[in-house]
Amino acid sequence: MNIEVEGKQRHFAAIWVEGKEVRMIDQRKLPEKLDIFTARNSEDIAFSIKNMVIRGAPAIGVAAAYGLSMAKANGEDMELAMKRISETRPTAYDLFKAISFMKKNEFLESAARRYGMEITGRCKKIGEIGNELIRDNSRILTHCNAGALAVVDWGTALAPMRIAHNAGKKITVFVDETRPRLQGARLTAWELAQEGIEHYIIADNAAGYFMRNGDVDLVIVGADRIASNGDFANKIGTYEKAVLAKENGIPFYVAAPGSTFDFSLPNGDLIPIEERGEEEVLEFAGNRFTPELSRSRNPAFDVTPSKYVSGFITEYGIFQPSGLKSLRSMMEKDIFMNS
Ligand code: MRU
Secondary structure, eight states: OEEEETTEEEEOOSEEEETTEEEEEOTTTTTTOOOEEEEOSHHHHHHHHHTTSSOSHHHHHHHHHHHHHHHHHHTOOHHHHHHHHHTSOSSOHHHHHHHHHHHHTTTOHHHHHHHHHHHHHHHHHHHHHHHTTOOTTEEEEEOSOOSGGGSSSSOSSHHHHHHHHHTTOOEEEEEEOOTTTTIIIIIIHHHHHHHTOEEEEEOGGGHHHHHHTTOOSEEEEOOSEEETTSOEEEETTHHHHHHHHHHTTOOEEEEOOGGGEETTOSSGGGSOOOBOOTHHHHEETTEEOSOTTOOOOOBSEEEEOGGGOSEEEETTEEEOGGGHHHHHHHHHTOHHHHO
């Protein structure tokens, strides 16, 4: 992704390796500050994932892969390193895919680099394929951040928008602010602004208003885990956007690489849903604005049934939920997905 630093455009990845350390853009600080977080061992990596220094399903997987190769190089206890990293966030399937990939590849640094490069390349392909769905003057709604920050580069849901914009199409993006952590308002809007893509940040509750008014042509979101039948988990609030899209006859697409598909699950009821701390809802920017006696519930994700999905945009093509069997057989023949 291109980022303006001191008046100059520079190309940045969300996470990279420098010598024996892993560096990542500290996503807790954006958009106010472009700070770099350094991880030196598996504990730092586990901290960065759990506390959302880095977030987004594919990026969590890449951080885990780099973390495990670093642990191996440090001579850490690998069972403990895997346990630590696997217990950070339960919903994103990419985390577990990356851990299993690294285990099969003996935690080699070259394997971690390959994992990161493959995932990034596949997300670019998602962008090229998804670009076909975007017409000139399209108005697209997205939820949370499924951009370059959530991958390494390109993004999943944002990749088709980036490529459409680069191809000279005029697009407008409606960005749900995405309470409680504001990944839309802080991160997606920041990425779109850096690329010069026209966008409006809207309150989460405003999506239905714009859809009903005919202001949205297309919805594209990312995913954290997709079950065999096409039910999928994504940021809390995705489900209601999908229902609203169907109600208003708006196509609803989910963009995700093969690493997010969990074919061991028959349906979405079995996807583990992370519940995060109450303070994320009860406080704003560290200040409590709610009654002292109030409690909160804070599920980080919800599950959207496959009947609301027009298609999954993947690196293998676009699949309707009823076509996921052919995606599965393509993935079974894909060497990277099985190594
Ligand atoms: O809690 P987060 O910020 O990690 O949630 C991220 C999302 O829900 C994204 O939409 C999803 O991981 C896809 S990222 C390409």
